[in-house]
Amino acid sequence: xxxxxxxxxxxxxxxxxxxxxxxxxxxxxxxxxxxxxxxxxxxxxxxxxxxxxxxxxxxxxxxxxxxxxxxxxxxxxxxxxxxxxxxxxxxxxxxxxxxxxxxxxxxxxxxxxxxxxxxxxxxxxxxxxxxxxxxxxxxxxxxxxxxxxxxxxxxxxxxxxxxxxxxxxxxxxxxxxxxxxxxxxxxxxxxxxxxxxxxxxxxxxxxxxxxxxxxxxxxxxxxxxxxxxxxxxxxxxxxxxxxxxxxxxxxxxxxxxxxxxxxxxxxxxxxxxxxxxxxxxxxxxxxxxxxxxxxxxxxxxxxxxxxxxxxxxxxxxxxxxxxxxxxxxxxxxxxxxxxxxxxxxxxxxxxxxxxxxxxxxxxxxxxxxxxxxxxxxxxxxxxxxxxxxxxxxxxxxxxxxxxxxxxxxxxxxxxxxxxxxxxxxxxxxxxxxxxxxxxxxxxxxxxxxx
Amino acid sequence: xxxxxxxxxxxxxxxxxxxxxxxxxxxxxxxxxxxxxxxxxxxxxxxxxxxxxxxxxxxxxxxxxxxxxxxxxxxxxxxxxxxxxxxxxxxxxxxxxxxxxxxxxxxxxxxxxxxxxxxxxxxxxxxxxxxxxxxxxxxxxxxxxxxxxxxxxxxxxxxxxxxxxxxxxxxxxxxxxxxxxxxxxxxxxxxxxxxxxxxxxxxxxxxxxxxxxxxxxxxxxxxxxxxxxxxxxxxxxxxxxxxxxxxxxxxxxxxxxxxxxxxxxxxxxxxxxxxxxxxxxxxxxxxxxxxxxxxxxxxxxxxxxxxxxxxxxxxxxxxxxxxxxxxxxxxxxxxxxxxxxxxxxxxxxxxxxxxxxxxxxxxxxxxxxxxxxxxxxxxxxxxxxxxxxxxxxxxxxxxxxxxxxxxxxxxxxxxxxxxxxxxxxxxxxxxxxxxxxxxxxxxxxxxxxx
Numbered sequence: 071x072x073x074x075x076x077x078x079x080x081x082x083x084x085x086x087x088x089x090x091x092x093x094x095x096x097x098x099x100x101x102x103x104x105x106x107x108x109x110x111x112x113x114x115x116x117x118x119x120x121x122x123x124x125x126x127x128x129x130x131x132x133x134x135x136x137x138x139x140x141x142x143x144x145x146x147x148x149x150x151x152x153x154x155x156x157x158x159x160x161x162x163x164x165x166x167x168x169x170x171x172x173x174x175x176x177x178x179x180x181x182x183x184x185x186x187x188x189x190x191x192x193x194x195x196x197x198x199x200x201x202x203x204x205x206x207x208x209x210x211x212x213x214x215x216x217x218x219x220x221x222x223x224x225x226x227x228x229x230x231x232x233x234x235x236x237x238x239x240x241x242x243x244x245x246x247x248x249x250x251x252x253x254x255x256x257x258x259x260x261x262x263x264x265x266x267x268x269x270x271x272x273x274x275x276x277x278x279x280x281x282x283x284x285x286x287x288x289x290x291x292x293x294x295x296x297x298x299x300x301x302x303x304x305x306x307x308x309x310x311x312x313x314x315x316x317x318x319x320x321x322x323x324x325x326x327x328x329x330x331x332x333x334x335x336x337x338x339x340x341x342x343x344x345x346x347x348x349x350x351x352x353x354x355x356x357x358x359x360x361x362x363x364x365x366x367x368x369x370x371x372x373x374x375x376x377x378x379x380x381x382x383x384x385x386x387x388x389x390x391x392x393x394x395x396x397x398x399x400x401x402x403x404x405x406x407x408x409x410x411x412x413x414x415x416x417x418x419x420x421x422x423x424x425x426x427x428x429x430x431x432x433x434x435x436x437x438x439x440x441x442x443x444x445x446x447x448x449x450x451x452x453x454x455x456x457x458x459x460x461x462x463x464x465x466x467x468x469x470x471x472x473x474x475x476x477x478x479x480x481x482x483x484x485x486x487x488x489x490x491x492x493x494x495x496x497x498x499x500x501x502x503x504x505x506x507x508x509x510x511x512x513x514x515x516x517x518x519x520x
Numbered sequence: 521x522x523x524x525x526x527x528x529x530x531x532x533x534x535x536x537x538x539x540x541x542x543x544x545x546x547x548x549x550x551x552x553x554x555x556x557x558x559x560x561x562x563x564x565x566x567x568x569x570x571x572x573x574x575x576x577x578x579x580x581x582x583x584x585x586x587x588x589x590x591x592x593x594x595x596x597x598x599x600x601x602x603x604x605x606x607x608x609x610x611x612x613x614x615x616x617x618x619x620x621x622x623x624x625x626x627x628x629x630x631x632x633x634x635x636x637x638x639x640x641x642x643x644x645x646x647x648x649x650x651x652x653x654x655x656x657x658x659x660x661x662x663x664x665x666x667x668x669x670x671x672x673x674x675x676x677x678x679x680x681x682x683x684x685x686x687x688x689x690x691x692x693x694x695x696x697x698x699x700x701x702x703x704x705x706x707x708x709x710x711x712x713x714x715x716x717x718x719x720x721x722x723x724x725x726x727x728x729x730x731x732x733x734x735x736x737x738x739x740x741x742x743x744x745x746x747x748x749x750x751x752x753x754x755x756x757x758x759x760x761x762x763x764x765x766x767x768x769x770x771x772x773x774x775x776x777x778x779x780x781x782x783x784x785x786x787x788x789x790x791x792x793x794x795x796x797x798x799x800x801x802x803x804x805x806x807x808x809x810x811x812x813x814x815x816x817x818x819x820x821x822x823x824x825x826x827x828x829x830x831x832x833x834x835x836x837x838x839x840x841x842x843x844x845x846x847x848x849x850x851x852x853x854x855x856x857x858x859x860x861x862x863x864x865x866x867x868x869x870x871x872x873x874x875x876x877x878x879x880x881x882x883x884x885x886x887x888x889x890x891x892x893x894x895x896x897x898x899x900x901x902x903x904x905x906x907x908x909x910x911x912x913x914x915x916x917x918x919x920x921x922x923x924x925x926x927x928x929x930x931x932x933x934x935x936x937x938x939x940x941x942x943x944x945x946x947x948x949x950x951x952x953x954x955x956x957x958x959x960x961x962x963x964x965x966x967x968x969x970x
Binding site: 080141238246 | 529531595627692895936
């Protein structure tokens, strides 16, 4: 029997996270405060514990994973690396395809990898409650689970369109003890102000972040927790790529190309950055961030300072952005709807060290169904972006005869996204390229800096 | 870090299934035909391939698993054996709790273990289509996936109440290419006759079986596929218990008690029968089938010959039964609603070699939430029955101070059952003990035999 699964024991869970800052050719751009000047770590203390702020600004290459965090991660880690023999056969490609199966976490995606350390560090700091936002619901589920594991109350502002489309994601959060509010909500000043103007506002990740940050900033017992974008979040996610490298060593192989979905950037950074370390050391490996054409941050956005949220509560971060008042179309299934992107991912992309591609919605679902019929697992719509880009490359290999080794992150399963698959099968999903003039309009509202 | 996961490599997937018939003190009772006489294997050829019929009547202890079946099973097998340290701590019990995590299959339950070999043997026999029934949807999903793997068309009659309650199970079957009909349906004479009398009939597993058998019996290119009850189905499921025994050996432990949900019996038989082999050889191990009080087949039914379906198409089987026209209450969440039970499980229970317990619905959900908050995974409502019985025993151990080793089958996850969890949290689920007089009434309609 040919080997398909490359497994690690719990004892092989990495002992350190990898910090890409140590290998970047240029130092990361600093976040700016309301006065346009770089902010110090102390500006973040109202919403984050110092241990996470230290990780946020660290330039150390390796950061130790505390034992209780490794222990908690062992709930589902290490995750398998799978050789997709059946998908290769279905495509008739000479390429070798591998995927990391992050859908094995109880919440169904990679997001738990950072939810656990965030809950742990907040608990250590004496915090009682976490406030956060969630879009498609994967992050909210993850932080609800992690909060339960460490005895923290968790309050989740869920983008209204997802809240309505995905009632069972909400039930899942509640099963783990989380409290869920449709955002914009009546719980915060931000939410009340938006609802006063537009009671039917479908919400956005930017609005939900504003609500959660407002709550965290206004209560001493409450901190904020973010599921992507920030440096410490990506740091925690590097456990994916670090495990994958151990597993590729066991497989006696190494990827020519690495694909991951890219919304806020932690999915992509988590799997790709440990390979970037090899690239920085001279290894030939291509790292490809895959985003939707309906929210084309890297491929169509501006590289500029912008707010992380809609209301402008957050520091300004230099990143690819579609403008903080970008409103993603309600027709788009799944996550990857954030207006900005990780500053680290943005800087590496700006410097030409990583690649990005945007794929249209229907093609991603087609790829997901092809994958599901070959490999069994039904991917999350976000993951389908990486599946699509990887299949496209595998088909190019078929045409050229190249035997490349391709690797993608299957970041989550689609069990809570079957309504989107239904709409796809019924011909009710559409492609949507975010219009150039709409991008120009929201970019015109970028804050003026310096 | 204390070890929680006991993993096997794909090369350790068992090479043979275990047939409990070889170790039973008495030969199994034969199925009877319409004339009340034992039927021969040839009576089953209109709906099953000969290879499965041979397994159905075999008394060989070990039956080889074909290589393509092991290869296909490696899609998700071997499944992990998990030591539930966190649940033990949450309960404060000195008992050691282990569970086999069958939720890792792409369809989310153990049912794929028999769907794969059934699809394989039918494909070998030149069959083009499979017809089957599904209750909660786990079996339908599994056979849709397996049909896709071996290039068979799959038609699934889904109990209407589940079809309506679980639209996303249907979407899942469709993603793998299955065709799904609400049962009773207009596709068969059986369905049309029932709907003519009662257009709002909520369906039952017995009716859906009648529809699928009718379709299989009336078309040469179509066979029938059953997800539980029959000997060959339980045979295929023994891979669970066989793997578990290898994993307990690695853990240096052995269960005092084994718990599994029991509806048609393949879940229980699959995990418990390989341990029965040890029990037959003198080992002290208790095997406990757990059923709902709303469908108390083993604990309240009669041990008698009855039809496997509602319409009376199937041979008569000697089993514990509530009567083939038993209609389970629509309020009951999840599966385990079959009126009968596996003849093998029934005979062993009748002879006092295994145990059975019935648990009420609310207590099963309470146990499931306790489990989810400790171990992460949200169990299927069926699995919650085993979780409940295991937790009850762990709490008895807490009271007595006994350090028993307890083992249960986490047969599936609850990702498609969150509506039931919602109703549980909202206080809308009820306990329901199937009334004694209703059982007496349906048992009065048992066929007269001999």
